[in-house]
Amino acid sequence: VTSSGLRAKGKSNLNASITVALDAMGGDFAPEMVVAGADLARVRYPNVKYIFFGDQSRIEPLLREHKVLQPLVTIHHTDEAIANDAKPSVALRSGRQSSMRLAIDAVASGQADCVVSAGNTGALMAMAKMVLKTLPGIHRPAIASFIPTAIGESVMLDLGANIECDAENLVQFAIMGAIFARTVLGIPEPTIGLLNVGAEQLKGNDVVKAAAEALRSQPIPGRFHGFIEGNDIPGGAVDVIVTDGFTGNIALKLAEGMGKLYSGFLQRSFRSSIMATLGYLLARSAFSKLRERVDPRRYNGGMFLGLSGVCVKSHGGIDAFGFANAIGVAVDMAVQGFNERISEELLRLAPAPAPAVQLQQ
């Protein structure tokens, strides 16, 4: 499998008809931003169809305001929705008729090709794991996301699905992240970095050392760059940043928080004097480009990797523009056959073992 082949194959599928299952009730501004987000996504993916799971009486009036979207949408009514503070275990047990669960079910049944929800992350992961199941050969699914860098963007995983990880988990995250970078971002030979406290081989805990050893010695999609440190993330040192869910979650939220801190500092500077405000007015168009470049809505979408079905979590507080980006990445994953590439790669890396010798009874 050459990477150029992968990209071409992906492109040839772009006209395939894709159906997206949407949890219309998930997120702080649902269902309004779900409908408006789907309408924005429609511009980029005119052939995509949508199934909205949620309260028909609230969705229908919204669709009437989005006339071009309307014929592409089916509504599947349900009164139930998963609360933002619901425990995953409770959501699993008593949320079988929830908008979130029914949207996932639609992917499992083949009615939809992917699902997007801005609802409760823990509940979404628990339900997606139970309903879609983990891909054969994958031990644990992971959550991946984009992170802006000096030279573009990187993919980082895991972002919180697995608070504790062993070396084998990290190796599988590396493989899944690399295939994501290949198939969705179109990077033929993605570089992979393992997040650590230093770049030297001796640094870190036993888990990262064992994972690095495995990534150095076994064939993987892309190229293992070795350990990277925290400052290498914004530097854009690698395409794929691999870490456990504890560190990854803290790192992603810290990076987002630092972005907000600096834009706050910037605003304060421009407002600090009349000269500075005049300066801002002159530099405004340059800054609107910068704002666009680091807009967190552009990087919205937590991709659940390692499940037998495409599931993307949107930020809960996102608007329609951000939600459209989450839909976009889900569609890309479905169109480019992300899960099929993972399965192919796992098969290539670890051919099926010979049938076990039957023990004589």
Added chain:
Amino acid sequence: VTSSGLRAKGKSNLNASITVALDAMGGDFAPEMVVAGADLARVRYPNVKYIFFGDQSRIEPLLREHKVLQPLVTIHHTDEAIANDAKPSVALRSGRQSSMRLAIDAVASGQADCVVSAGNTGALMAMAKMVLKTLPGIHRPAIASFIPTAIGESVMLDLGANIECDAENLVQFAIMGAIFARTVLGIPEPTIGLLNVGAEQLKGNDVVKAAAEALRSQPIPGRFHGFIEGNDIPGGAVDVIVTDGFTGNIALKLAEGMGKLYSGFLQRSFRSSIMATLGYLLARSAFSKLRERVDPRRYNGGMFLGLSGVCVKSHGGIDAFGFANAIGVAVDMAVQGFNERISEELLRLAPAPAPAVQLQQ
């Protein structure tokens, strides 16, 4: 012990004569920046004396260029220096005559009140631990540093001394960090946050959950705020951020890297058009304030907390201004009796156990 008492006591010591042991050969720009850094620190602390450990033939000519500093300095000559890439174990064994080791020895012998080095972090921690020993009652020393926030600055620890930590370690880091915030930053009731993947009590691994439980139930200096998330760090949610050395190291370097990323973006924006450049010229003085506010040299200094002696690690690539700040924090810790406060607090929190019953032979 009231906090106002602590501050007052600290202040009354400000005229005490303090001697700083300096590793004159540590850091990328040593010994030039060490001499220039001490000269800058002299302005703020005119009564402080210095012992320079290192190559006399290189230090003496530099001192001749800093005439006011010269009478405050003693040179202790040594030919040896610890290489930046030296393994801590090798530095311990064969670095007994190194500038770094002799500077630490000077604190152990009482010749100096604190030591500052911009050399090899691992070697400095290993030597400081062996020579100065851990404070009675403290299981593991930690590295703490400042981090700029939206509302000021916070202290974060551990930053890499302990890659793996148990709950008891995290609790002790919280206590040491809080006493640092009290005595050196002058915050009477510092708030303490435990870094985690979510704010809810159920989130996280067993170690952070057990540490949070202990911090909630036992008396501590300051106030335990609970779990904080990555984005709470730049937000300035707490005065003291507690985490293990793996996560802390990655978080600190990531925060520094994000700072560089944004200042790079800013520069590029201002250079992107003539209008933007004109805007920059108008807003320049506002931006020089911002640059000062987030200048990493202001936050230079990795404080080794939990040792029977004050030891501060400066960034290796720092200039004289940054090095002077590292000297400043070491002097503050010595003057304010940071280690004495830690010992007092440990005694107060866990009174000495009754003498163990002698086992009959």
